[in-house]
Amino acid sequence: xxxxxxIYCILCPNACAMxxxxxxxxxxxxxxSNNRCNRGPKYAAQEILLPKRTLITTIPIxxxxxxxxxxxxxxxxxxxxxxxxxxxxxxxxxxxPVTIGDVVIKDVLGLGTDVVVTRTIR
Amino acid sequence: xxxxxxxxxxIGGGPSGLAAAIAAKRSGSQNVLILExxxxxxxxxxxxxxxxxxxxxxxxxxxxxxxxxxxxxxxAKEGVEYLxxxxxxxxxxxxxxxxxxxxxxxxxxxxxxxxxxxxxxRTRGMIGIPGFRPAGVFSAGTAQNYINMQNLQIGREAIILxxxxxxxxxxxxxxxxxxxxxxxxxxxPYCSGSIRNRVQCLEDFGIPLHxxxxxxxxxxxxxxxxxxxxxxxxxxxxIAGTExxxxxDTLLLSVGLIPENELARKAGVxxxxxxxxxxxxxxxxxxxxxxxSCGNVLHIHDMADYASNEGLTAGQKASEYAxxxxxxxxxxxxxxxxxxxxxxxxxxxxxxxxVEIKFRIRxxxxxxxLQITNRGQPIHTRRFQTLLHSEMQLVKLxxxxxxxxxxxEIVPISQPNAR
Numbered sequence: 001x002x003x004x005x006x007i008y009c010i011l012c013p014n015a016c017a018m019x020x021x022x023x024x025x026x027x028x029x030x031x032x033s034n035n036r037c038n039r040g041p042k043y044a045a046q047e048i049l050l051p052k053r054t055l056i057t058t059i060p061i062x063x064x065x066x067x068x069x070x071x072x073x074x075x076x077x078x079x080x081x082x083x084x085x086x087x088x089x090x091x092x093x094x095x096x097p098v099t100i101g102d103v104v105i106k107d108v109l110g111l112g113t114d115v116v117v118t119r120t121i122r
Numbered sequence: 123x124x125x126x127x128x129x130x131x132x133i134g135g136g137p138s139g140l141a142a143a144i145a146a147k148r149s150g151s152q153n154v155l156i157l158e159x160x161x162x163x164x165x166x167x168x169x170x171x172x173x174x175x176x177x178x179x180x181x182x183x184x185x186x187x188x189x190x191x192x193x194x195x196x197x198a199k200e201g202v203e204y205l206x207x208x209x210x211x212x213x214x215x216x217x218x219x220x221x222x223x224x225x226x227x228x229x230x231x232x233x234x235x236x237x238x239x240x241x242x243x244r245t246r247g248m249i250g251i252p253g254f255r256p257a258g259v260f261s262a263g264t265a266q267n268y269i270n271m272q273n274l275q276i277g278r279e280a281i282i283l284x285x286x287x288x289x290x291x292x293x294x295x296x297x298x299x300x301x302x303x304x305x306x307x308x309x310x311p312y313c314s315g316s317i318r319n320r321v322q323c324l325e326d327f328g329i330p331l332h333x334x335x336x337x338x339x340x341x342x343x344x345x346x347x348x349x350x351x352x353x354x355x356x357x358x359x360x361i362a363g364t365e366x367x368x369x370x371d372t373l374l375l376s377v378g379l380i381p382e383n384e385l386a387r388k389a390g391v392x393x394x395x396x397x398x399x400x401x402x403x404x405x406x407x408x409x410x411x412x413x414x415s416c417g418n419v420l421h422i423h424d425m426a427d428y429a430s431n432e433g434l435t436a437g438q439k440a441s442e443y444a445x446x447x448x449x450x451x452x453x454x455x456x457x458x459x460x461x462x463x464x465x466x467x468x469x470x471x472x473x474x475x476x477v478e479i480k481f482r483i484r485x486x487x488x489x490x491x492l493q494i495t496n497r498g499q500p501i502h503t504r505r506f507q508t509l510l511h512s513e514m515q516l517v518k519l520x521x522x523x524x525x526x527x528x529x530x531e532i533v534p535i536s537q538p539n540a541r
Contacts, residue, residue, distance in 0.1 A: 008321050015317035015508070036507070053322065054173045056185060057298060058270055067273040070171035070187050079326065086298060100191050118171060119187035 002030055007047050009040045020044045052076035055085050056118075059104065063096035063121050071104055075113045089115055097122045124228045128153040129444045130437070131219055131232035133210050133385060136165020137426040138417025138433035139238030140193040140202075141179075145437025146236075147200035151444055155230070156197075156204035157221055163197075163204060164190030165240055166263070167426060169270045172291055178427035189426065213389045215410045233444035234412045236436050237386055237400065241418040243288075244378040253339045258346030262288040262376035269299060277372030281349055282306040283337050287315040287424060287512075289376025294323035296374075303329050304370055307351055309336040309358055312486055316424065316512055337373065338365065346371050381419045389413060396464045397421040403453050403469040404477045405439035406432065411450040414440045421466050421480070424514055428480075454524070459531030461487065463511070470525045479517045481530060486510050489535050494519065497527045505535060 003024045009016045018040055021030040029048055032041040046052070054076045058068035077085055085108055092104055098117045105115040129151040132139045135158035146154045162168060167175065170186030177183055180192055197204075205223055212220035217235045221228040243261040258277055260268070266288070268274040280301050282289050285308035293303045306324065311334050313320050324331055332351070338360050339350035353364040381399040383391075391400045392409035399420040400408040407414050416436035417429040442448045453469035456479070466480045479494070487509045494502040494517065502519055509515070509532065519525070 008317055008325075010318040010321050053326070054183075055298075056171050056173065058171065058273065060273060066271065068271070070185065070270060072171075072173065072185055082298070100188060118185045119168070120191065 001025065005048070007044050009035060009043050011039050011043055016040055018044055020048065022048050051079040053079050053082060055082050055089075057086060057089055059089060059092045059094055061094040061096055061098065061121060065096075066121055069094060069098055069121050070118045071115055072118050073108065073111075073113050074116050077108075077111050077113060081109065081111060084109060085111070085115075124225060126155075126228060126230050128155045128230060128232050130154045130234045130236060130440050131217075131230055132156045132236045132238055132437075133213070133219075134158065134165065134238035134240055134417070134419070135160075135163040135204060135206075136238065136240050136417065136429075137167055137189070137193065138240075138419075138429040138436070139165070139236070140190075140197050141430035141433030142236045142238055142414075142416055142437035142440070143202040143204075144193070144196050144200050145434040146441040146444075147197075147202055147437075149438045149441035151441040154200075154202050154441075155232075156202060157208045157210050157219070157230075158204060158206050159209040161206050163194050163206070169263070169267045170291075170426075171270050172295070175426050178425070179430055186426070193430065210385055213385045213413075215390045215413075217412050232412075234414065234440035235389075236433075236440050237383075237391075237408070237413065237415040237419050238417050238433060238436075239382045239385065239419040241379040241381045241422060243375070244380060246375060249375075249377050251337055251340060253350075254341060254343055256340070256342040256344055256346045258342070258371050259340065259373045260375070262286075262292045262374045265292055265372075265374050266295070269295065275301075277301060277346075277370075279304060279370040280372035280374060281337070281351070281368060281370045282374045282376060284308065284376035284378070285310075285313045285315050285320075285331060285333075286376045286378065287319050289374065290315040290319040290323040292374055292376065293329050294327060297327045297329065301372065303327075304368060305330040305332055307332045307335040307337060309334070309354055314512055316510075336360065340373065341367070346373055349373055379418065379422045381421065383419060386413075386415065386419070391415070394464070394468060396458075397466065401468045402466065403471050404467045404474050405443075405448065405471065406436040406467065407439065407443070407450060412440075412443055414443075421464055421482075424512065428514065428516075454526040454528070457527075457529040459529055461490075461532030462530055465530060470528060472524055472526070474525060475522065476518070476520050477525060479519060479528075479530065480514055481517075482514050483509055483511050483532060487532060490532050491535050492517070493531050493533050495527075495529045496521060496523065496525055 102117040167186035167190040175189035208223040341348040352360040400415040416432040
């Protein structure tokens, strides 16, 4: 079965509203149209097969200056796992000092990326 | 009162001020001093913990705090000096500053001054929403600060008014942090934020965006209990009979930013009615010789990278002014024509042959042409299939003649190419 989806390309301000037909059985792209450049189909493929996003939040920290420190996933994670990773991160608690890039969770939920601190707090 | 002399004094230690300081040092100024009223450097970047920064300056997608840390490290490497909890309370056209600091009042005499104070958010009062004044009504940036820096739970059920980028980013962030976002309401008939943010922040989480819709009443005596929303007509006036009362305990306002120019006014700097910032030439020098302006205090940017880039220019030019390599010269006006909302710079120096023009349009336009003329002769044209009011445009111009009669306008493409 082919399923028709509309995907906005977010690579440039043109933001083409691409019409993408997807083979819903093996999740492959049959056709892409309405794209104004050839970067569109590539983006569409990623968005259909495995959309990824960077997750950011904060973790409580014992420090004189700040109650929380900001963290991120070092690279993008599958969109559908965002809340799982969020819950995993929220189980953490840190103590100052922490430095930008410090790993809080290594290979979070086996997704192949670390959760790292994004702010140095002394 | 402590007295000090510096080459370049920079008011504000955010993305534009830090970049200005770095550039002033690199251009050879000895004493470069940042005056920051907060107790940390980095400005608003520190609470913008989402990614999307640094792509232009560092060719990497960084979060706000990471971007700030890079700028702070660069400034430290260059030997930039800074004062924290230092509030500039007065500035005059002789480039003398009075600073309220932990050491007491300091009088600073600078050879050049860079205004990099940033902007503040428009408030409920400024858009005139009637009703009670309960707790639970926040500007989007305040909510961001409470959540990301102070670890406060601001509410449970939220409505967001305004679809600017901050509103969209907060819609996503509230959702992640467990606050239900009922919907985003935008008074205009189109989204004010970038499409990228609309997709990543709203559509990813199924948050509805209601266009041509606004908040007309606020209910609840102590804590917000509900808001009334209504559809608006072509003149942005609420349409009777379309009102709907929605229960919520939190209302976020993301309804625009205003450059913070009180000090500029004190120094007699001429401000632009359009951009609400200083009028500047292509050195980013204001109407007062030796006072420069950059970042969100000059005009509202949609990306911090652009504010920093502007800081680099201001820092270099201020440094050159401080060392008498350049001085104020006669300027030519840049005329903005049809469709243009703001243009930076408003003036071009008579010795300038290369200039970077930044402009913003009033509303989204499709199949149009940007046309820039000098003395009536076209010197730059560019076609746009889509031109958005939410995205600042940059054009680099080069000429062998003085740019003494520049005009920028957007014209429809009369005969579109057959596609």
